Amino acid sequence: MKSVQSTASLTVAKFGGTSVADFQAMLRCANIIKSNASNRLIVVSASAGVTNYLVRLSHKNVLVTEQKLIVDNIRAIQLNITQHLSIDVEVELNKEINSLLDELLQHALTQSLQYSTKTTDAILAFGEQLSSRIFAEVLQSIDVAGEYFNVKQVMKTNSLHGKAVVDIKQLSKQCEHLLVPKLKDKVIVTQGFIGQDSLGNTTTLGRGGSDYSAALLAEAVHGDNLSIWTDVVGIFTTDPRITEQARAIKEISFGEAAEMATFGAKILHPATLIPAMRCNIPVFVGSSKEPEMGGTQIKQKVASNPTYRSIALRREQTLVTVKSPAMLHASGFLAKVFSILAKHELSVDLITTSEISVALTFDNPSGSTQSLITNTVVAELEQLCDVSVEHGLSLVAVIGNGLTCTKGIGQSIFETINDVNIRLICHGASANNICFLVNESDANLVVEKLHNSLFS
Known part of the structure; x- marks a missing residue:
């Protein structure tokens, strides 16, 4: 029977789109989780490329032929991952994925007839729903007790579609009741970026909001650490695509990191650090491709404060x-x-x-x-x-x-x-x-x- 070692420490780990892009990427992430028993709550983005397809699908006046092509492209990305799982798991999981994609196509058809931001949010949320279901099964495949959890049960928001505001008190209350008890003997896999309003409609926190979701969840479940796993080995002195002289920063204060995120550093969503700062939860940023390379520690106090x-x-x-x-x-x-x-x-x-x-x-x-x-x-x-x-x-x-x-x-x-x-x-x-x-x-x-x- 698959089990998870009990631990007093609780880490919320978030994996970005490139980290869950394909089976090998997901497998690397699964092994990162398995290597540290404190990894209890896992937040995932949509597989790389899927959100771009969904954005296009959510536009006005997309022809039905293009809608079907987009959905088939998303289907190919996801089924390319599930084919590496056991036959029984693949069959059952593919049924669920195909059912979700049929539902997605119906939303797209509705959007073509009558465009709305509510339908847009419903469409954009499918990426995370798909990747989290698959990732839970990848964890199971390496004997980690991974379990899918629908974040909409706890991530309650207002109805401002596209940039919904989370009800922090409701999130905390719902997590204590529905999520925290599960973390004792399971690794819970859930979604970033999405929530639900009081009418039961799907909402989104804005593109890039998966980091923010993870930080809010870390605060709500009283996490000890927040790990953001991406495709670069930490936060750099500037974008390394602009200059080869850019170098990784070993540690940085909350204040400096918040300024960087606010003013364009794409490693973190600008709001991510707010919950971490409120509860003094250290944040780690590293590469899921090269976890052995370490990364950047973000915390309240650091050893040096350069100009x-x-x-x-x-x-x-x-x-x-x-x-x-x-x-x-x-x-x-x-x-x-x-x-x-x-x-x-x-x-x-x-x-x-x-x-x-x-x-x-x-x-x-x-x-x-x-x-x-x-x-x-x-x-x-x-x-x-x-x-x-x-x-x-x-x-x-x-x-x-x-x-x-x-x-x-x-x-x-x-x-x-x-x-x-x-x-x-x-x-x-x-x-x-x-x-x-x-x-x-x-x-x-x-x-x-x-x-x-x-x-x-």
């Missing part, structure tokens, strides 16, 4: 400038601007002001299907002031420590890139970052130059 820790880059930024003489020596103008933004549920990233104008930046998440700053938003703002909207920008963030009280910071950074046009600078609100906007075409060069200058 420069990393450089983050976030693309697809929108800059909105509002200008009106009515701002001069007047009160309430910004409140009116922000009330319009709040009405449309828009979140401002950076802000700079002058006497009669304000510049605001907005992030357009990768994979989003529509512009955040719509004509409706602009029209409402124009009732107050002149409005200009600029696209094609990237945000560069230099992350470190004591950046508001260290002399020569500006010279060290901006003299290095004095041949580049800088559209906006934001500094002073945080001791952990200096941020500025550059043209998208200059972004890689700026990061490479700064990294060579600050980290050589």
Whole structure:
């Protein structure tokens, strides 16, 4: 009989899409779990490539022939994994997968007839539902007592489809009742990214929300550690695809990691660290392909606090400038601007002001299907002031420590890139970052130059 060694320590482990991309990838992850008895709750993303298919499937006016082709492509990815399991398991699992995919196709057909964000969420959630079912069986195949668990039983949210907000109290209550008892003698496999509203509808936390789901679950089940397994050996000083000089960071503080995630480092979802920081749960980031290489430890206190820790880059930024003489020596103008933004549920990233104008930046998440700053938003703002909207920008963030009280910071950074046009600078609100906007075409060069200058 398959069993799991009881342990006082509890680790929540999250595996990303590339970590569960195929059978060999899943098998590596299963062995990581088996090698450490503290791994009790496993959160998985959709298998690599599946979410992209689902995003396309969720669009408006997708022809039925394309819908069926997309579903068949998803089916091929998943059945390519199950074929490596025992015959009996494969047959039963394939029946379940095919049933889920038939349901997915029905959602897609509904979406074609009447598009809705509710149906979009239902479609996007299928990737995690499929991969978690399969991964539980892969664990069973190596004698680990893996058990599938539907996270919608505990991950209760509001009805804001596409970026649902989790009810933390409900999550904690449901986990204590439904999930924690199972962790005593089982390795539970569940889904990231998805939840359920009070009406029973499927919701999503936004693309990339699997890390955040794992952190929320770690908090709710009183986890001792959170492990994020991805395809790189930890967090780097910058994106290694931009410069070969980028190097892995052994340890980093919660504050620094939060700044990196917020300003573009794709290893962690920006909200991931909030639950970990609330409960002081150490976070490990490592590669499921090379677990022996170690990774990055994120914790409250670290041994060193260098002036420069990393450089983050976030693309697809929108800059909105509002200008009106009515701002001069007047009160309430910004409140009116922000009330319009709040009405449309828009979140401002950076802000700079002058006497009669304000510049605001907005992030357009990768994979989003529509512009955040719509004509409706602009029209409402124009009732107050002149409005200009600029696209094609990237945000560069230099992350470190004591950046508001260290002399020569500006010279060290901006003299290095004095041949580049800088559209906006934001500094002073945080001791952990200096941020500025550059043209998208200059972004890689700026990061490479700064990294060579600050980290050589």
